Amino acid sequence: MNPRPWWRRLGHAGLLLATAVYCVFPIYFMLVQSLKSAEEDVFGNPLIVTRPTLENFEELFERTGQPRNFVGRALKRDYPFFVWLENTLVIFGGSVAITLAAGLAAAYALGRLRPPGYRWWRRVIFATYIVPHTILFVPLYQVVIRLNLDDNPLVLLLVYPTMALPFCIWILSAYFQNLPREIEESALVEGASRAGAFYRIVLPMSRPVLIAAGIFALGTIASDFTIASMFLLSEHNQTIPAGLGTMEVALDELLAVAGINLMAIPVVLICALFARGYVRGLTAAMVEGA
Amino acid sequence: MVTAYLLLAPATLLLVTVLAYPVGWEAWISLTDLSPLNDRGAVFVGFRNYVRLLTDAAFWQAAVITVGFATLTTLAKLVLGVAFALLLARPFRGRALVFLAVFLPWAYPASVSVMGWYWTLSPPIPTAYAAFMGHLKGTVDHAIGTGAWSFLAVTLFNIWRGSSFIGVLLLAGINAVPPELFECALLECRSAWRRFWLVTVPLLRPFLALAVFLSLTTAFADLANVWLLTAGRVVFPVIGTQAYWLAIKAGQFGAASALSLMLVPFLLAVLLLLFKAFDPPDEARA
Numbered sequence: 167m168n169p170r171p172w173w174r175r176l177g178h179a180g181l182l183l184a185t186a187v188y189c190v191f192p193i194y195f196m197l198v199q200s201l202k203s204a205e206e207d208v209f210g211n212p213l214i215v216t217r218p219t220l221e222n223f224e225e226l227f228e229r230t231g232q233p234r235n236f237v238g239r240a241l242k243r244d245y246p247f248f249v250w251l252e253n254t255l256v257i258f259g260g261s262v263a264i265t266l267a268a269g270l271a272a273a274y275a276l277g278r279l280r281p282p283g284y285r286w287w288r289r290v291i292f293a294t295y296i297v298p299h300t301i302l303f304v305p306l307y308q309v310v311i312r313l314n315l316d317d318n319p320l321v322l323l324l325v326y327p328t329m330a331l332p333f334c335i336w337i338l339s340a341y342f343q344n345l346p347r348e349i350e351e352s353a354l355v356e357g358a359s360r361a362g363a364f365y366r367i368v369l370p371m372s373r374p375v376l377i378a379a380g381i382f383a384l385g386t387i388a389s390d391f392t393i394a395s396m397f398l399l400s401e402h403n404q405t406i407p408a409g410l411g412t413m414e415v416a417l418d419e420l421l422a423v424a425g426i427n428l429m430a431i432p433v434v435l436i437c438a439l440f441a442r443g444y445v446r447g448l449t450a451a452m453v454e455g456a
Numbered sequence: 457m458v459t460a461y462l463l464l465a466p467a468t469l470l471l472v473t474v475l476a477y478p479v480g481w482e483a484w485i486s487l488t489d490l491s492p493l494n495d496r497g498a499v500f501v502g503f504r505n506y507v508r509l510l511t512d513a514a515f516w517q518a519a520v521i522t523v524g525f526a527t528l529t530t531l532a533k534l535v536l537g538v539a540f541a542l543l544l545a546r547p548f549r550g551r552a553l554v555f556l557a558v559f560l561p562w563a564y565p566a567s568v569s570v571m572g573w574y575w576t577l578s579p580p581i582p583t584a585y586a587a588f589m590g591h592l593k594g595t596v597d598h599a600i601g602t603g604a605w606s607f608l609a610v611t612l613f614n615i616w617r618g619s620s621f622i623g624v625l626l627l628a629g630i631n632a633v634p635p636e637l638f639e640c641a642l643l644e645c646r647s648a649w650r651r652f653w654l655v656t657v658p659l660l661r662p663f664l665a666l667a668v669f670l671s672l673t674t675a676f677a678d679l680a681n682v683w684l685l686t687a688g689r690v691v692f693p694v695i696g697t698q699a700y701w702l703a704i705k706a707g708q709f710g711a712a713s714a715l716s717l718m719l720v721p722f723l724l725a726v727l728l729l730l731f732k733a734f735d736p737p738d739e740a741r742a
Contacts, residue, residue, distance in 0.1 A: 181543060182550075186557040189620060193564055196572040199583075212585035264470075272467035277736075279460035289731055291467070294475050295673045296723035298716045300696045301703045305478035305485075328474040331467055333670070340736035360459075389566030407567035419575065419583065426568040437563035438556055448628035452662060452736075 193430075200423040207420055222424035247425065249402050250409040253319050254429070257405055258387055261326035265383040266376065268327060269334035274364070276335065277342025278350075288339055292332045303396050310397065317399050325393055330383035337382075337451035341375045342368070344453065378447025381440050388433045486713035493707040505714035515715070518693040522719065525611065525694065526675040532615045533671050534664070537622030542656075544623075545630045555627075561620035570613055577609045607692045614678045622667040629663030630656075665733035672726060676719065695719055 170178075201218040202210065210216060226247045275281065276288045306325070315321040345368070353363035394408035401409070406429040413422045437444070486505055490498035509515045540558045544551060561569075578593065579586040593605040641655040657664070679694050695715060703712035 178543075178548075181539075182548075182554050185540060185543060186554055189557045189561050189616075192569070192573060192576070192616065193560055195576060196569070207583055212583065212588075268466040268470060271463040275460040275463035279457070279463070281457050281460040281464075284460075285735070287464070289735075291471065293724065293727055294471055295670070296720055296727060297475050297479050298696070298699075298719065299677055300699045300716045301709075301712050302475075302478050302482065304703065304709065305481035306474065308481070309473060309477060324470065325474050328470050331471065335467060343736045385563060385565075391567035391570065394567070407565070410568060410571060419579075422575075423572065426572050429568050430564050433565050434560065434563050437559065441556060441559050441563075444559075445624060445628045445631065448625060449631040452629065453632045 196423055196426055196430075200420065200427045202420065204420060222420045223428065226421055226424050226428065245409065245413070245421075245425075246402055247406075247409070247428075250404055250406045251428075253403065254405040254407075257319055257322045257326070258384065260323050261330075261387050262380055262383045264323060265327040265330045265334055265387075266380055269331055269338055269379060269383075270376070272331075273335045273338030274342055274368075277339035277345075288335065292336050294328070294332050299392070303393070307397075317397070317403055319398060319403050319405070321397050322394060322405070325397075326387045326390065327383075329390065330379075330386040333382055333386075334379035337448065338372070338375055338379055341372055341451045344451075345371065374443055374447035374450050376447070377440050377443040378445075378451065381437055381444045381447075384433065385437060388429075482713040482717060485709055486711075486717055488710045490709045491707045492709070498710070501710070505711045506718075508711070509715055509718065514693065514698070515718075518695050518698050519718070521692050522676070522679060522694045522696070523722070525679060526672050529611060529614045529618065529675050530668060530671040533618040533622050534667065536615070536619035537626050537667060540619065540623030541626035541630055544627050558620055558623050561617050562624065563620075566617055569617070573613045573616075574609060577605070603692060610678065614675060618671050618674060622671065625667055626660060626663050629660045632663075633659045662734040665730040669727060669730050669734075672723065676723075 195213070198213070198215050199207070200222055201215045201220070203217065203219050203221065206215065206217065226245065272291070276284045281287070310316055310321050313321075313324075315324070349371070350363050350368060353367050354360070358366065391407045391411060394405050395411045398404045398408045401412075404412070406425065410422055410425045410429070413425070485498070487500060487502060488498035489501050489505075544555050544558065576585075577589060579589050596605045596608060597603070637655065637659065641651050645651045645654065676696065679696050695718060699712045699716040702708050702715060706712075
């Protein structure tokens with residue numbers, strides 16, 4: 167093939183640059199703000215930071231509510247950020263684990279064991295995405311109170327998996343459906359039990375799809391703000407998104423932006439680490455006879 | 457068969473507790489005039505709530521805006537997503553970096569990025585860019601109406617995050633297509649535009665259908681949730697916010713339930729059409 171002319175290569179590079187800037191700029195902007203001192207926030211150039219400082223992050227953990235300067239204790243609240251962080255870790259980790267476990271079981275049943283009507287079962291599960299969430303919290307609150315989970319972070323372990331489950335079940339069961347049966351059957355012939363064949367053969371083979379499902383679950387769960395702030399009312403029960411939502415932005419803007427970054431950076435790092443696996447898993451799920 | 461049902465139990469139980477029961481409640485309540493404001497309890501009113509909505513001009517305005525928003529953002533997300541996926545499909549130097557950049561808007565947790573996004577576009581007074589943004593906001597609101605700027609912010613955020621997800625999903629789709637098919641097309645057809653419509657789009661059909669559906673549902677969810685944060689609800693009433701206000705401010709749970717269920721048949725119809733495209737193929741055919 168003849169090499170492409172210079173203007174096409176330039177156009178290609180330009181498109182790539184535009185794509186990268188479009189995607190990353192808002193994130194860059196938030197990162198820059200969080201590294202600013204109060205002085206630079208007011209007088210500096212909004213697009214860059216000349217003297218980066220971590221004081222906003224430190225203050226997030228150390229603020230104890232003493233009066234600072236002329237703004238008194240009454241105005242500047244202290245935030246239990248460590249508690250929020252702990253709650254977030256437990257809730258996110260637990261929700262992803264529950265999603266994967268329940269999703270894997272259901273997907274294996276739908277893609278492999280195929281009870282009668284399995285296709286419609288899977289479609290109905292997927293169709294739960296059309297449920298409008300707007301005022302769902304009214305009946306949901308009844309369920310929560312009946313289960314005695316009022317203002318308890320554990321309620322999110324119940325709600326969050328349902329946000330990611332339909333998609334995870336969909337891709338996992340599509341993968342199991344495409345997986346040639348012979349692979350499993352040869353293990354059964356060798357004398358392995360059904361569970362043994364699943365653990366030693368099917369599970370390792372479906373690792374890419376499991377990674378994709380896990381990353382999708384994490385991304386979905388981490389994007390919720392409404393449910394967390396609706397059900398977690400007292401300060402020490404909140405997750406980071408719910409807690410940040412209660413901050414006085416006008417007074418603590420830099421602190422809040424630092425909180426945003428502290429929440430986002432670990433999630434982004436995990437996602438970036440598995441980004442290739444995510445794509446590979448989605449591909450594997452959809453390919454016929456993978 | 458018993459094993460299959462046992463394995464399905466946890467997921468089904470979760471979905472029934474968190475979604476099916478509340479939706480059932482909502483459907484029942486939408487046929488009554490339940491309100492926390494009156495003590496006598498709910499009275500069955502049949503389809504009166506629905507009839508009242510269908511004859512209400514405000515409902516139709518909100519419905520048009522909601523559906524229009526979902527359609528437009530979905531189109532924008534599809535165009536951008538396809539562009540990203542096609543850009544990333546061929547190898548070039550630095551592809552991994554550009555791929556990460558495209559992946560970021562989705563990976564960055566929306567729960568907090570929406571706050572950052574909102575504060576960036578409507579910043580607190582002391583920041584250095586507040587004057588600039590305030591000016592922009594004033595101009596847009598003046599030209600279109602109060603609240604237009606916030607609506608624009610929600611729209612841009614939805615497109616920004618959604619195009620990232622769709623781009624990555626479609627990239628996975630392109631990877632799933634055997635490269636020989638694209639090479640074959642390259643020989644058969646010289647026009648890149650025709651090649652795109654005759655080869656790429658049909659091959660990516662299941663992925664495109666999945667993307668359209670997820671984009672529509674997240675558009676509705678985003679509108680309802682984010683809109684409440686942005687507080688600008690003057691010019692652009694949408695179904696989600698209307699239902700929320702009806703329930704919380706006016707205390708009319710019955711009417712609010714009816715309102716929020718109004719779009720379900722529409723989404724269900726779209727989904728049934730799309731199932732054909734993205735249902736996993738049966739191996740029995742082979």
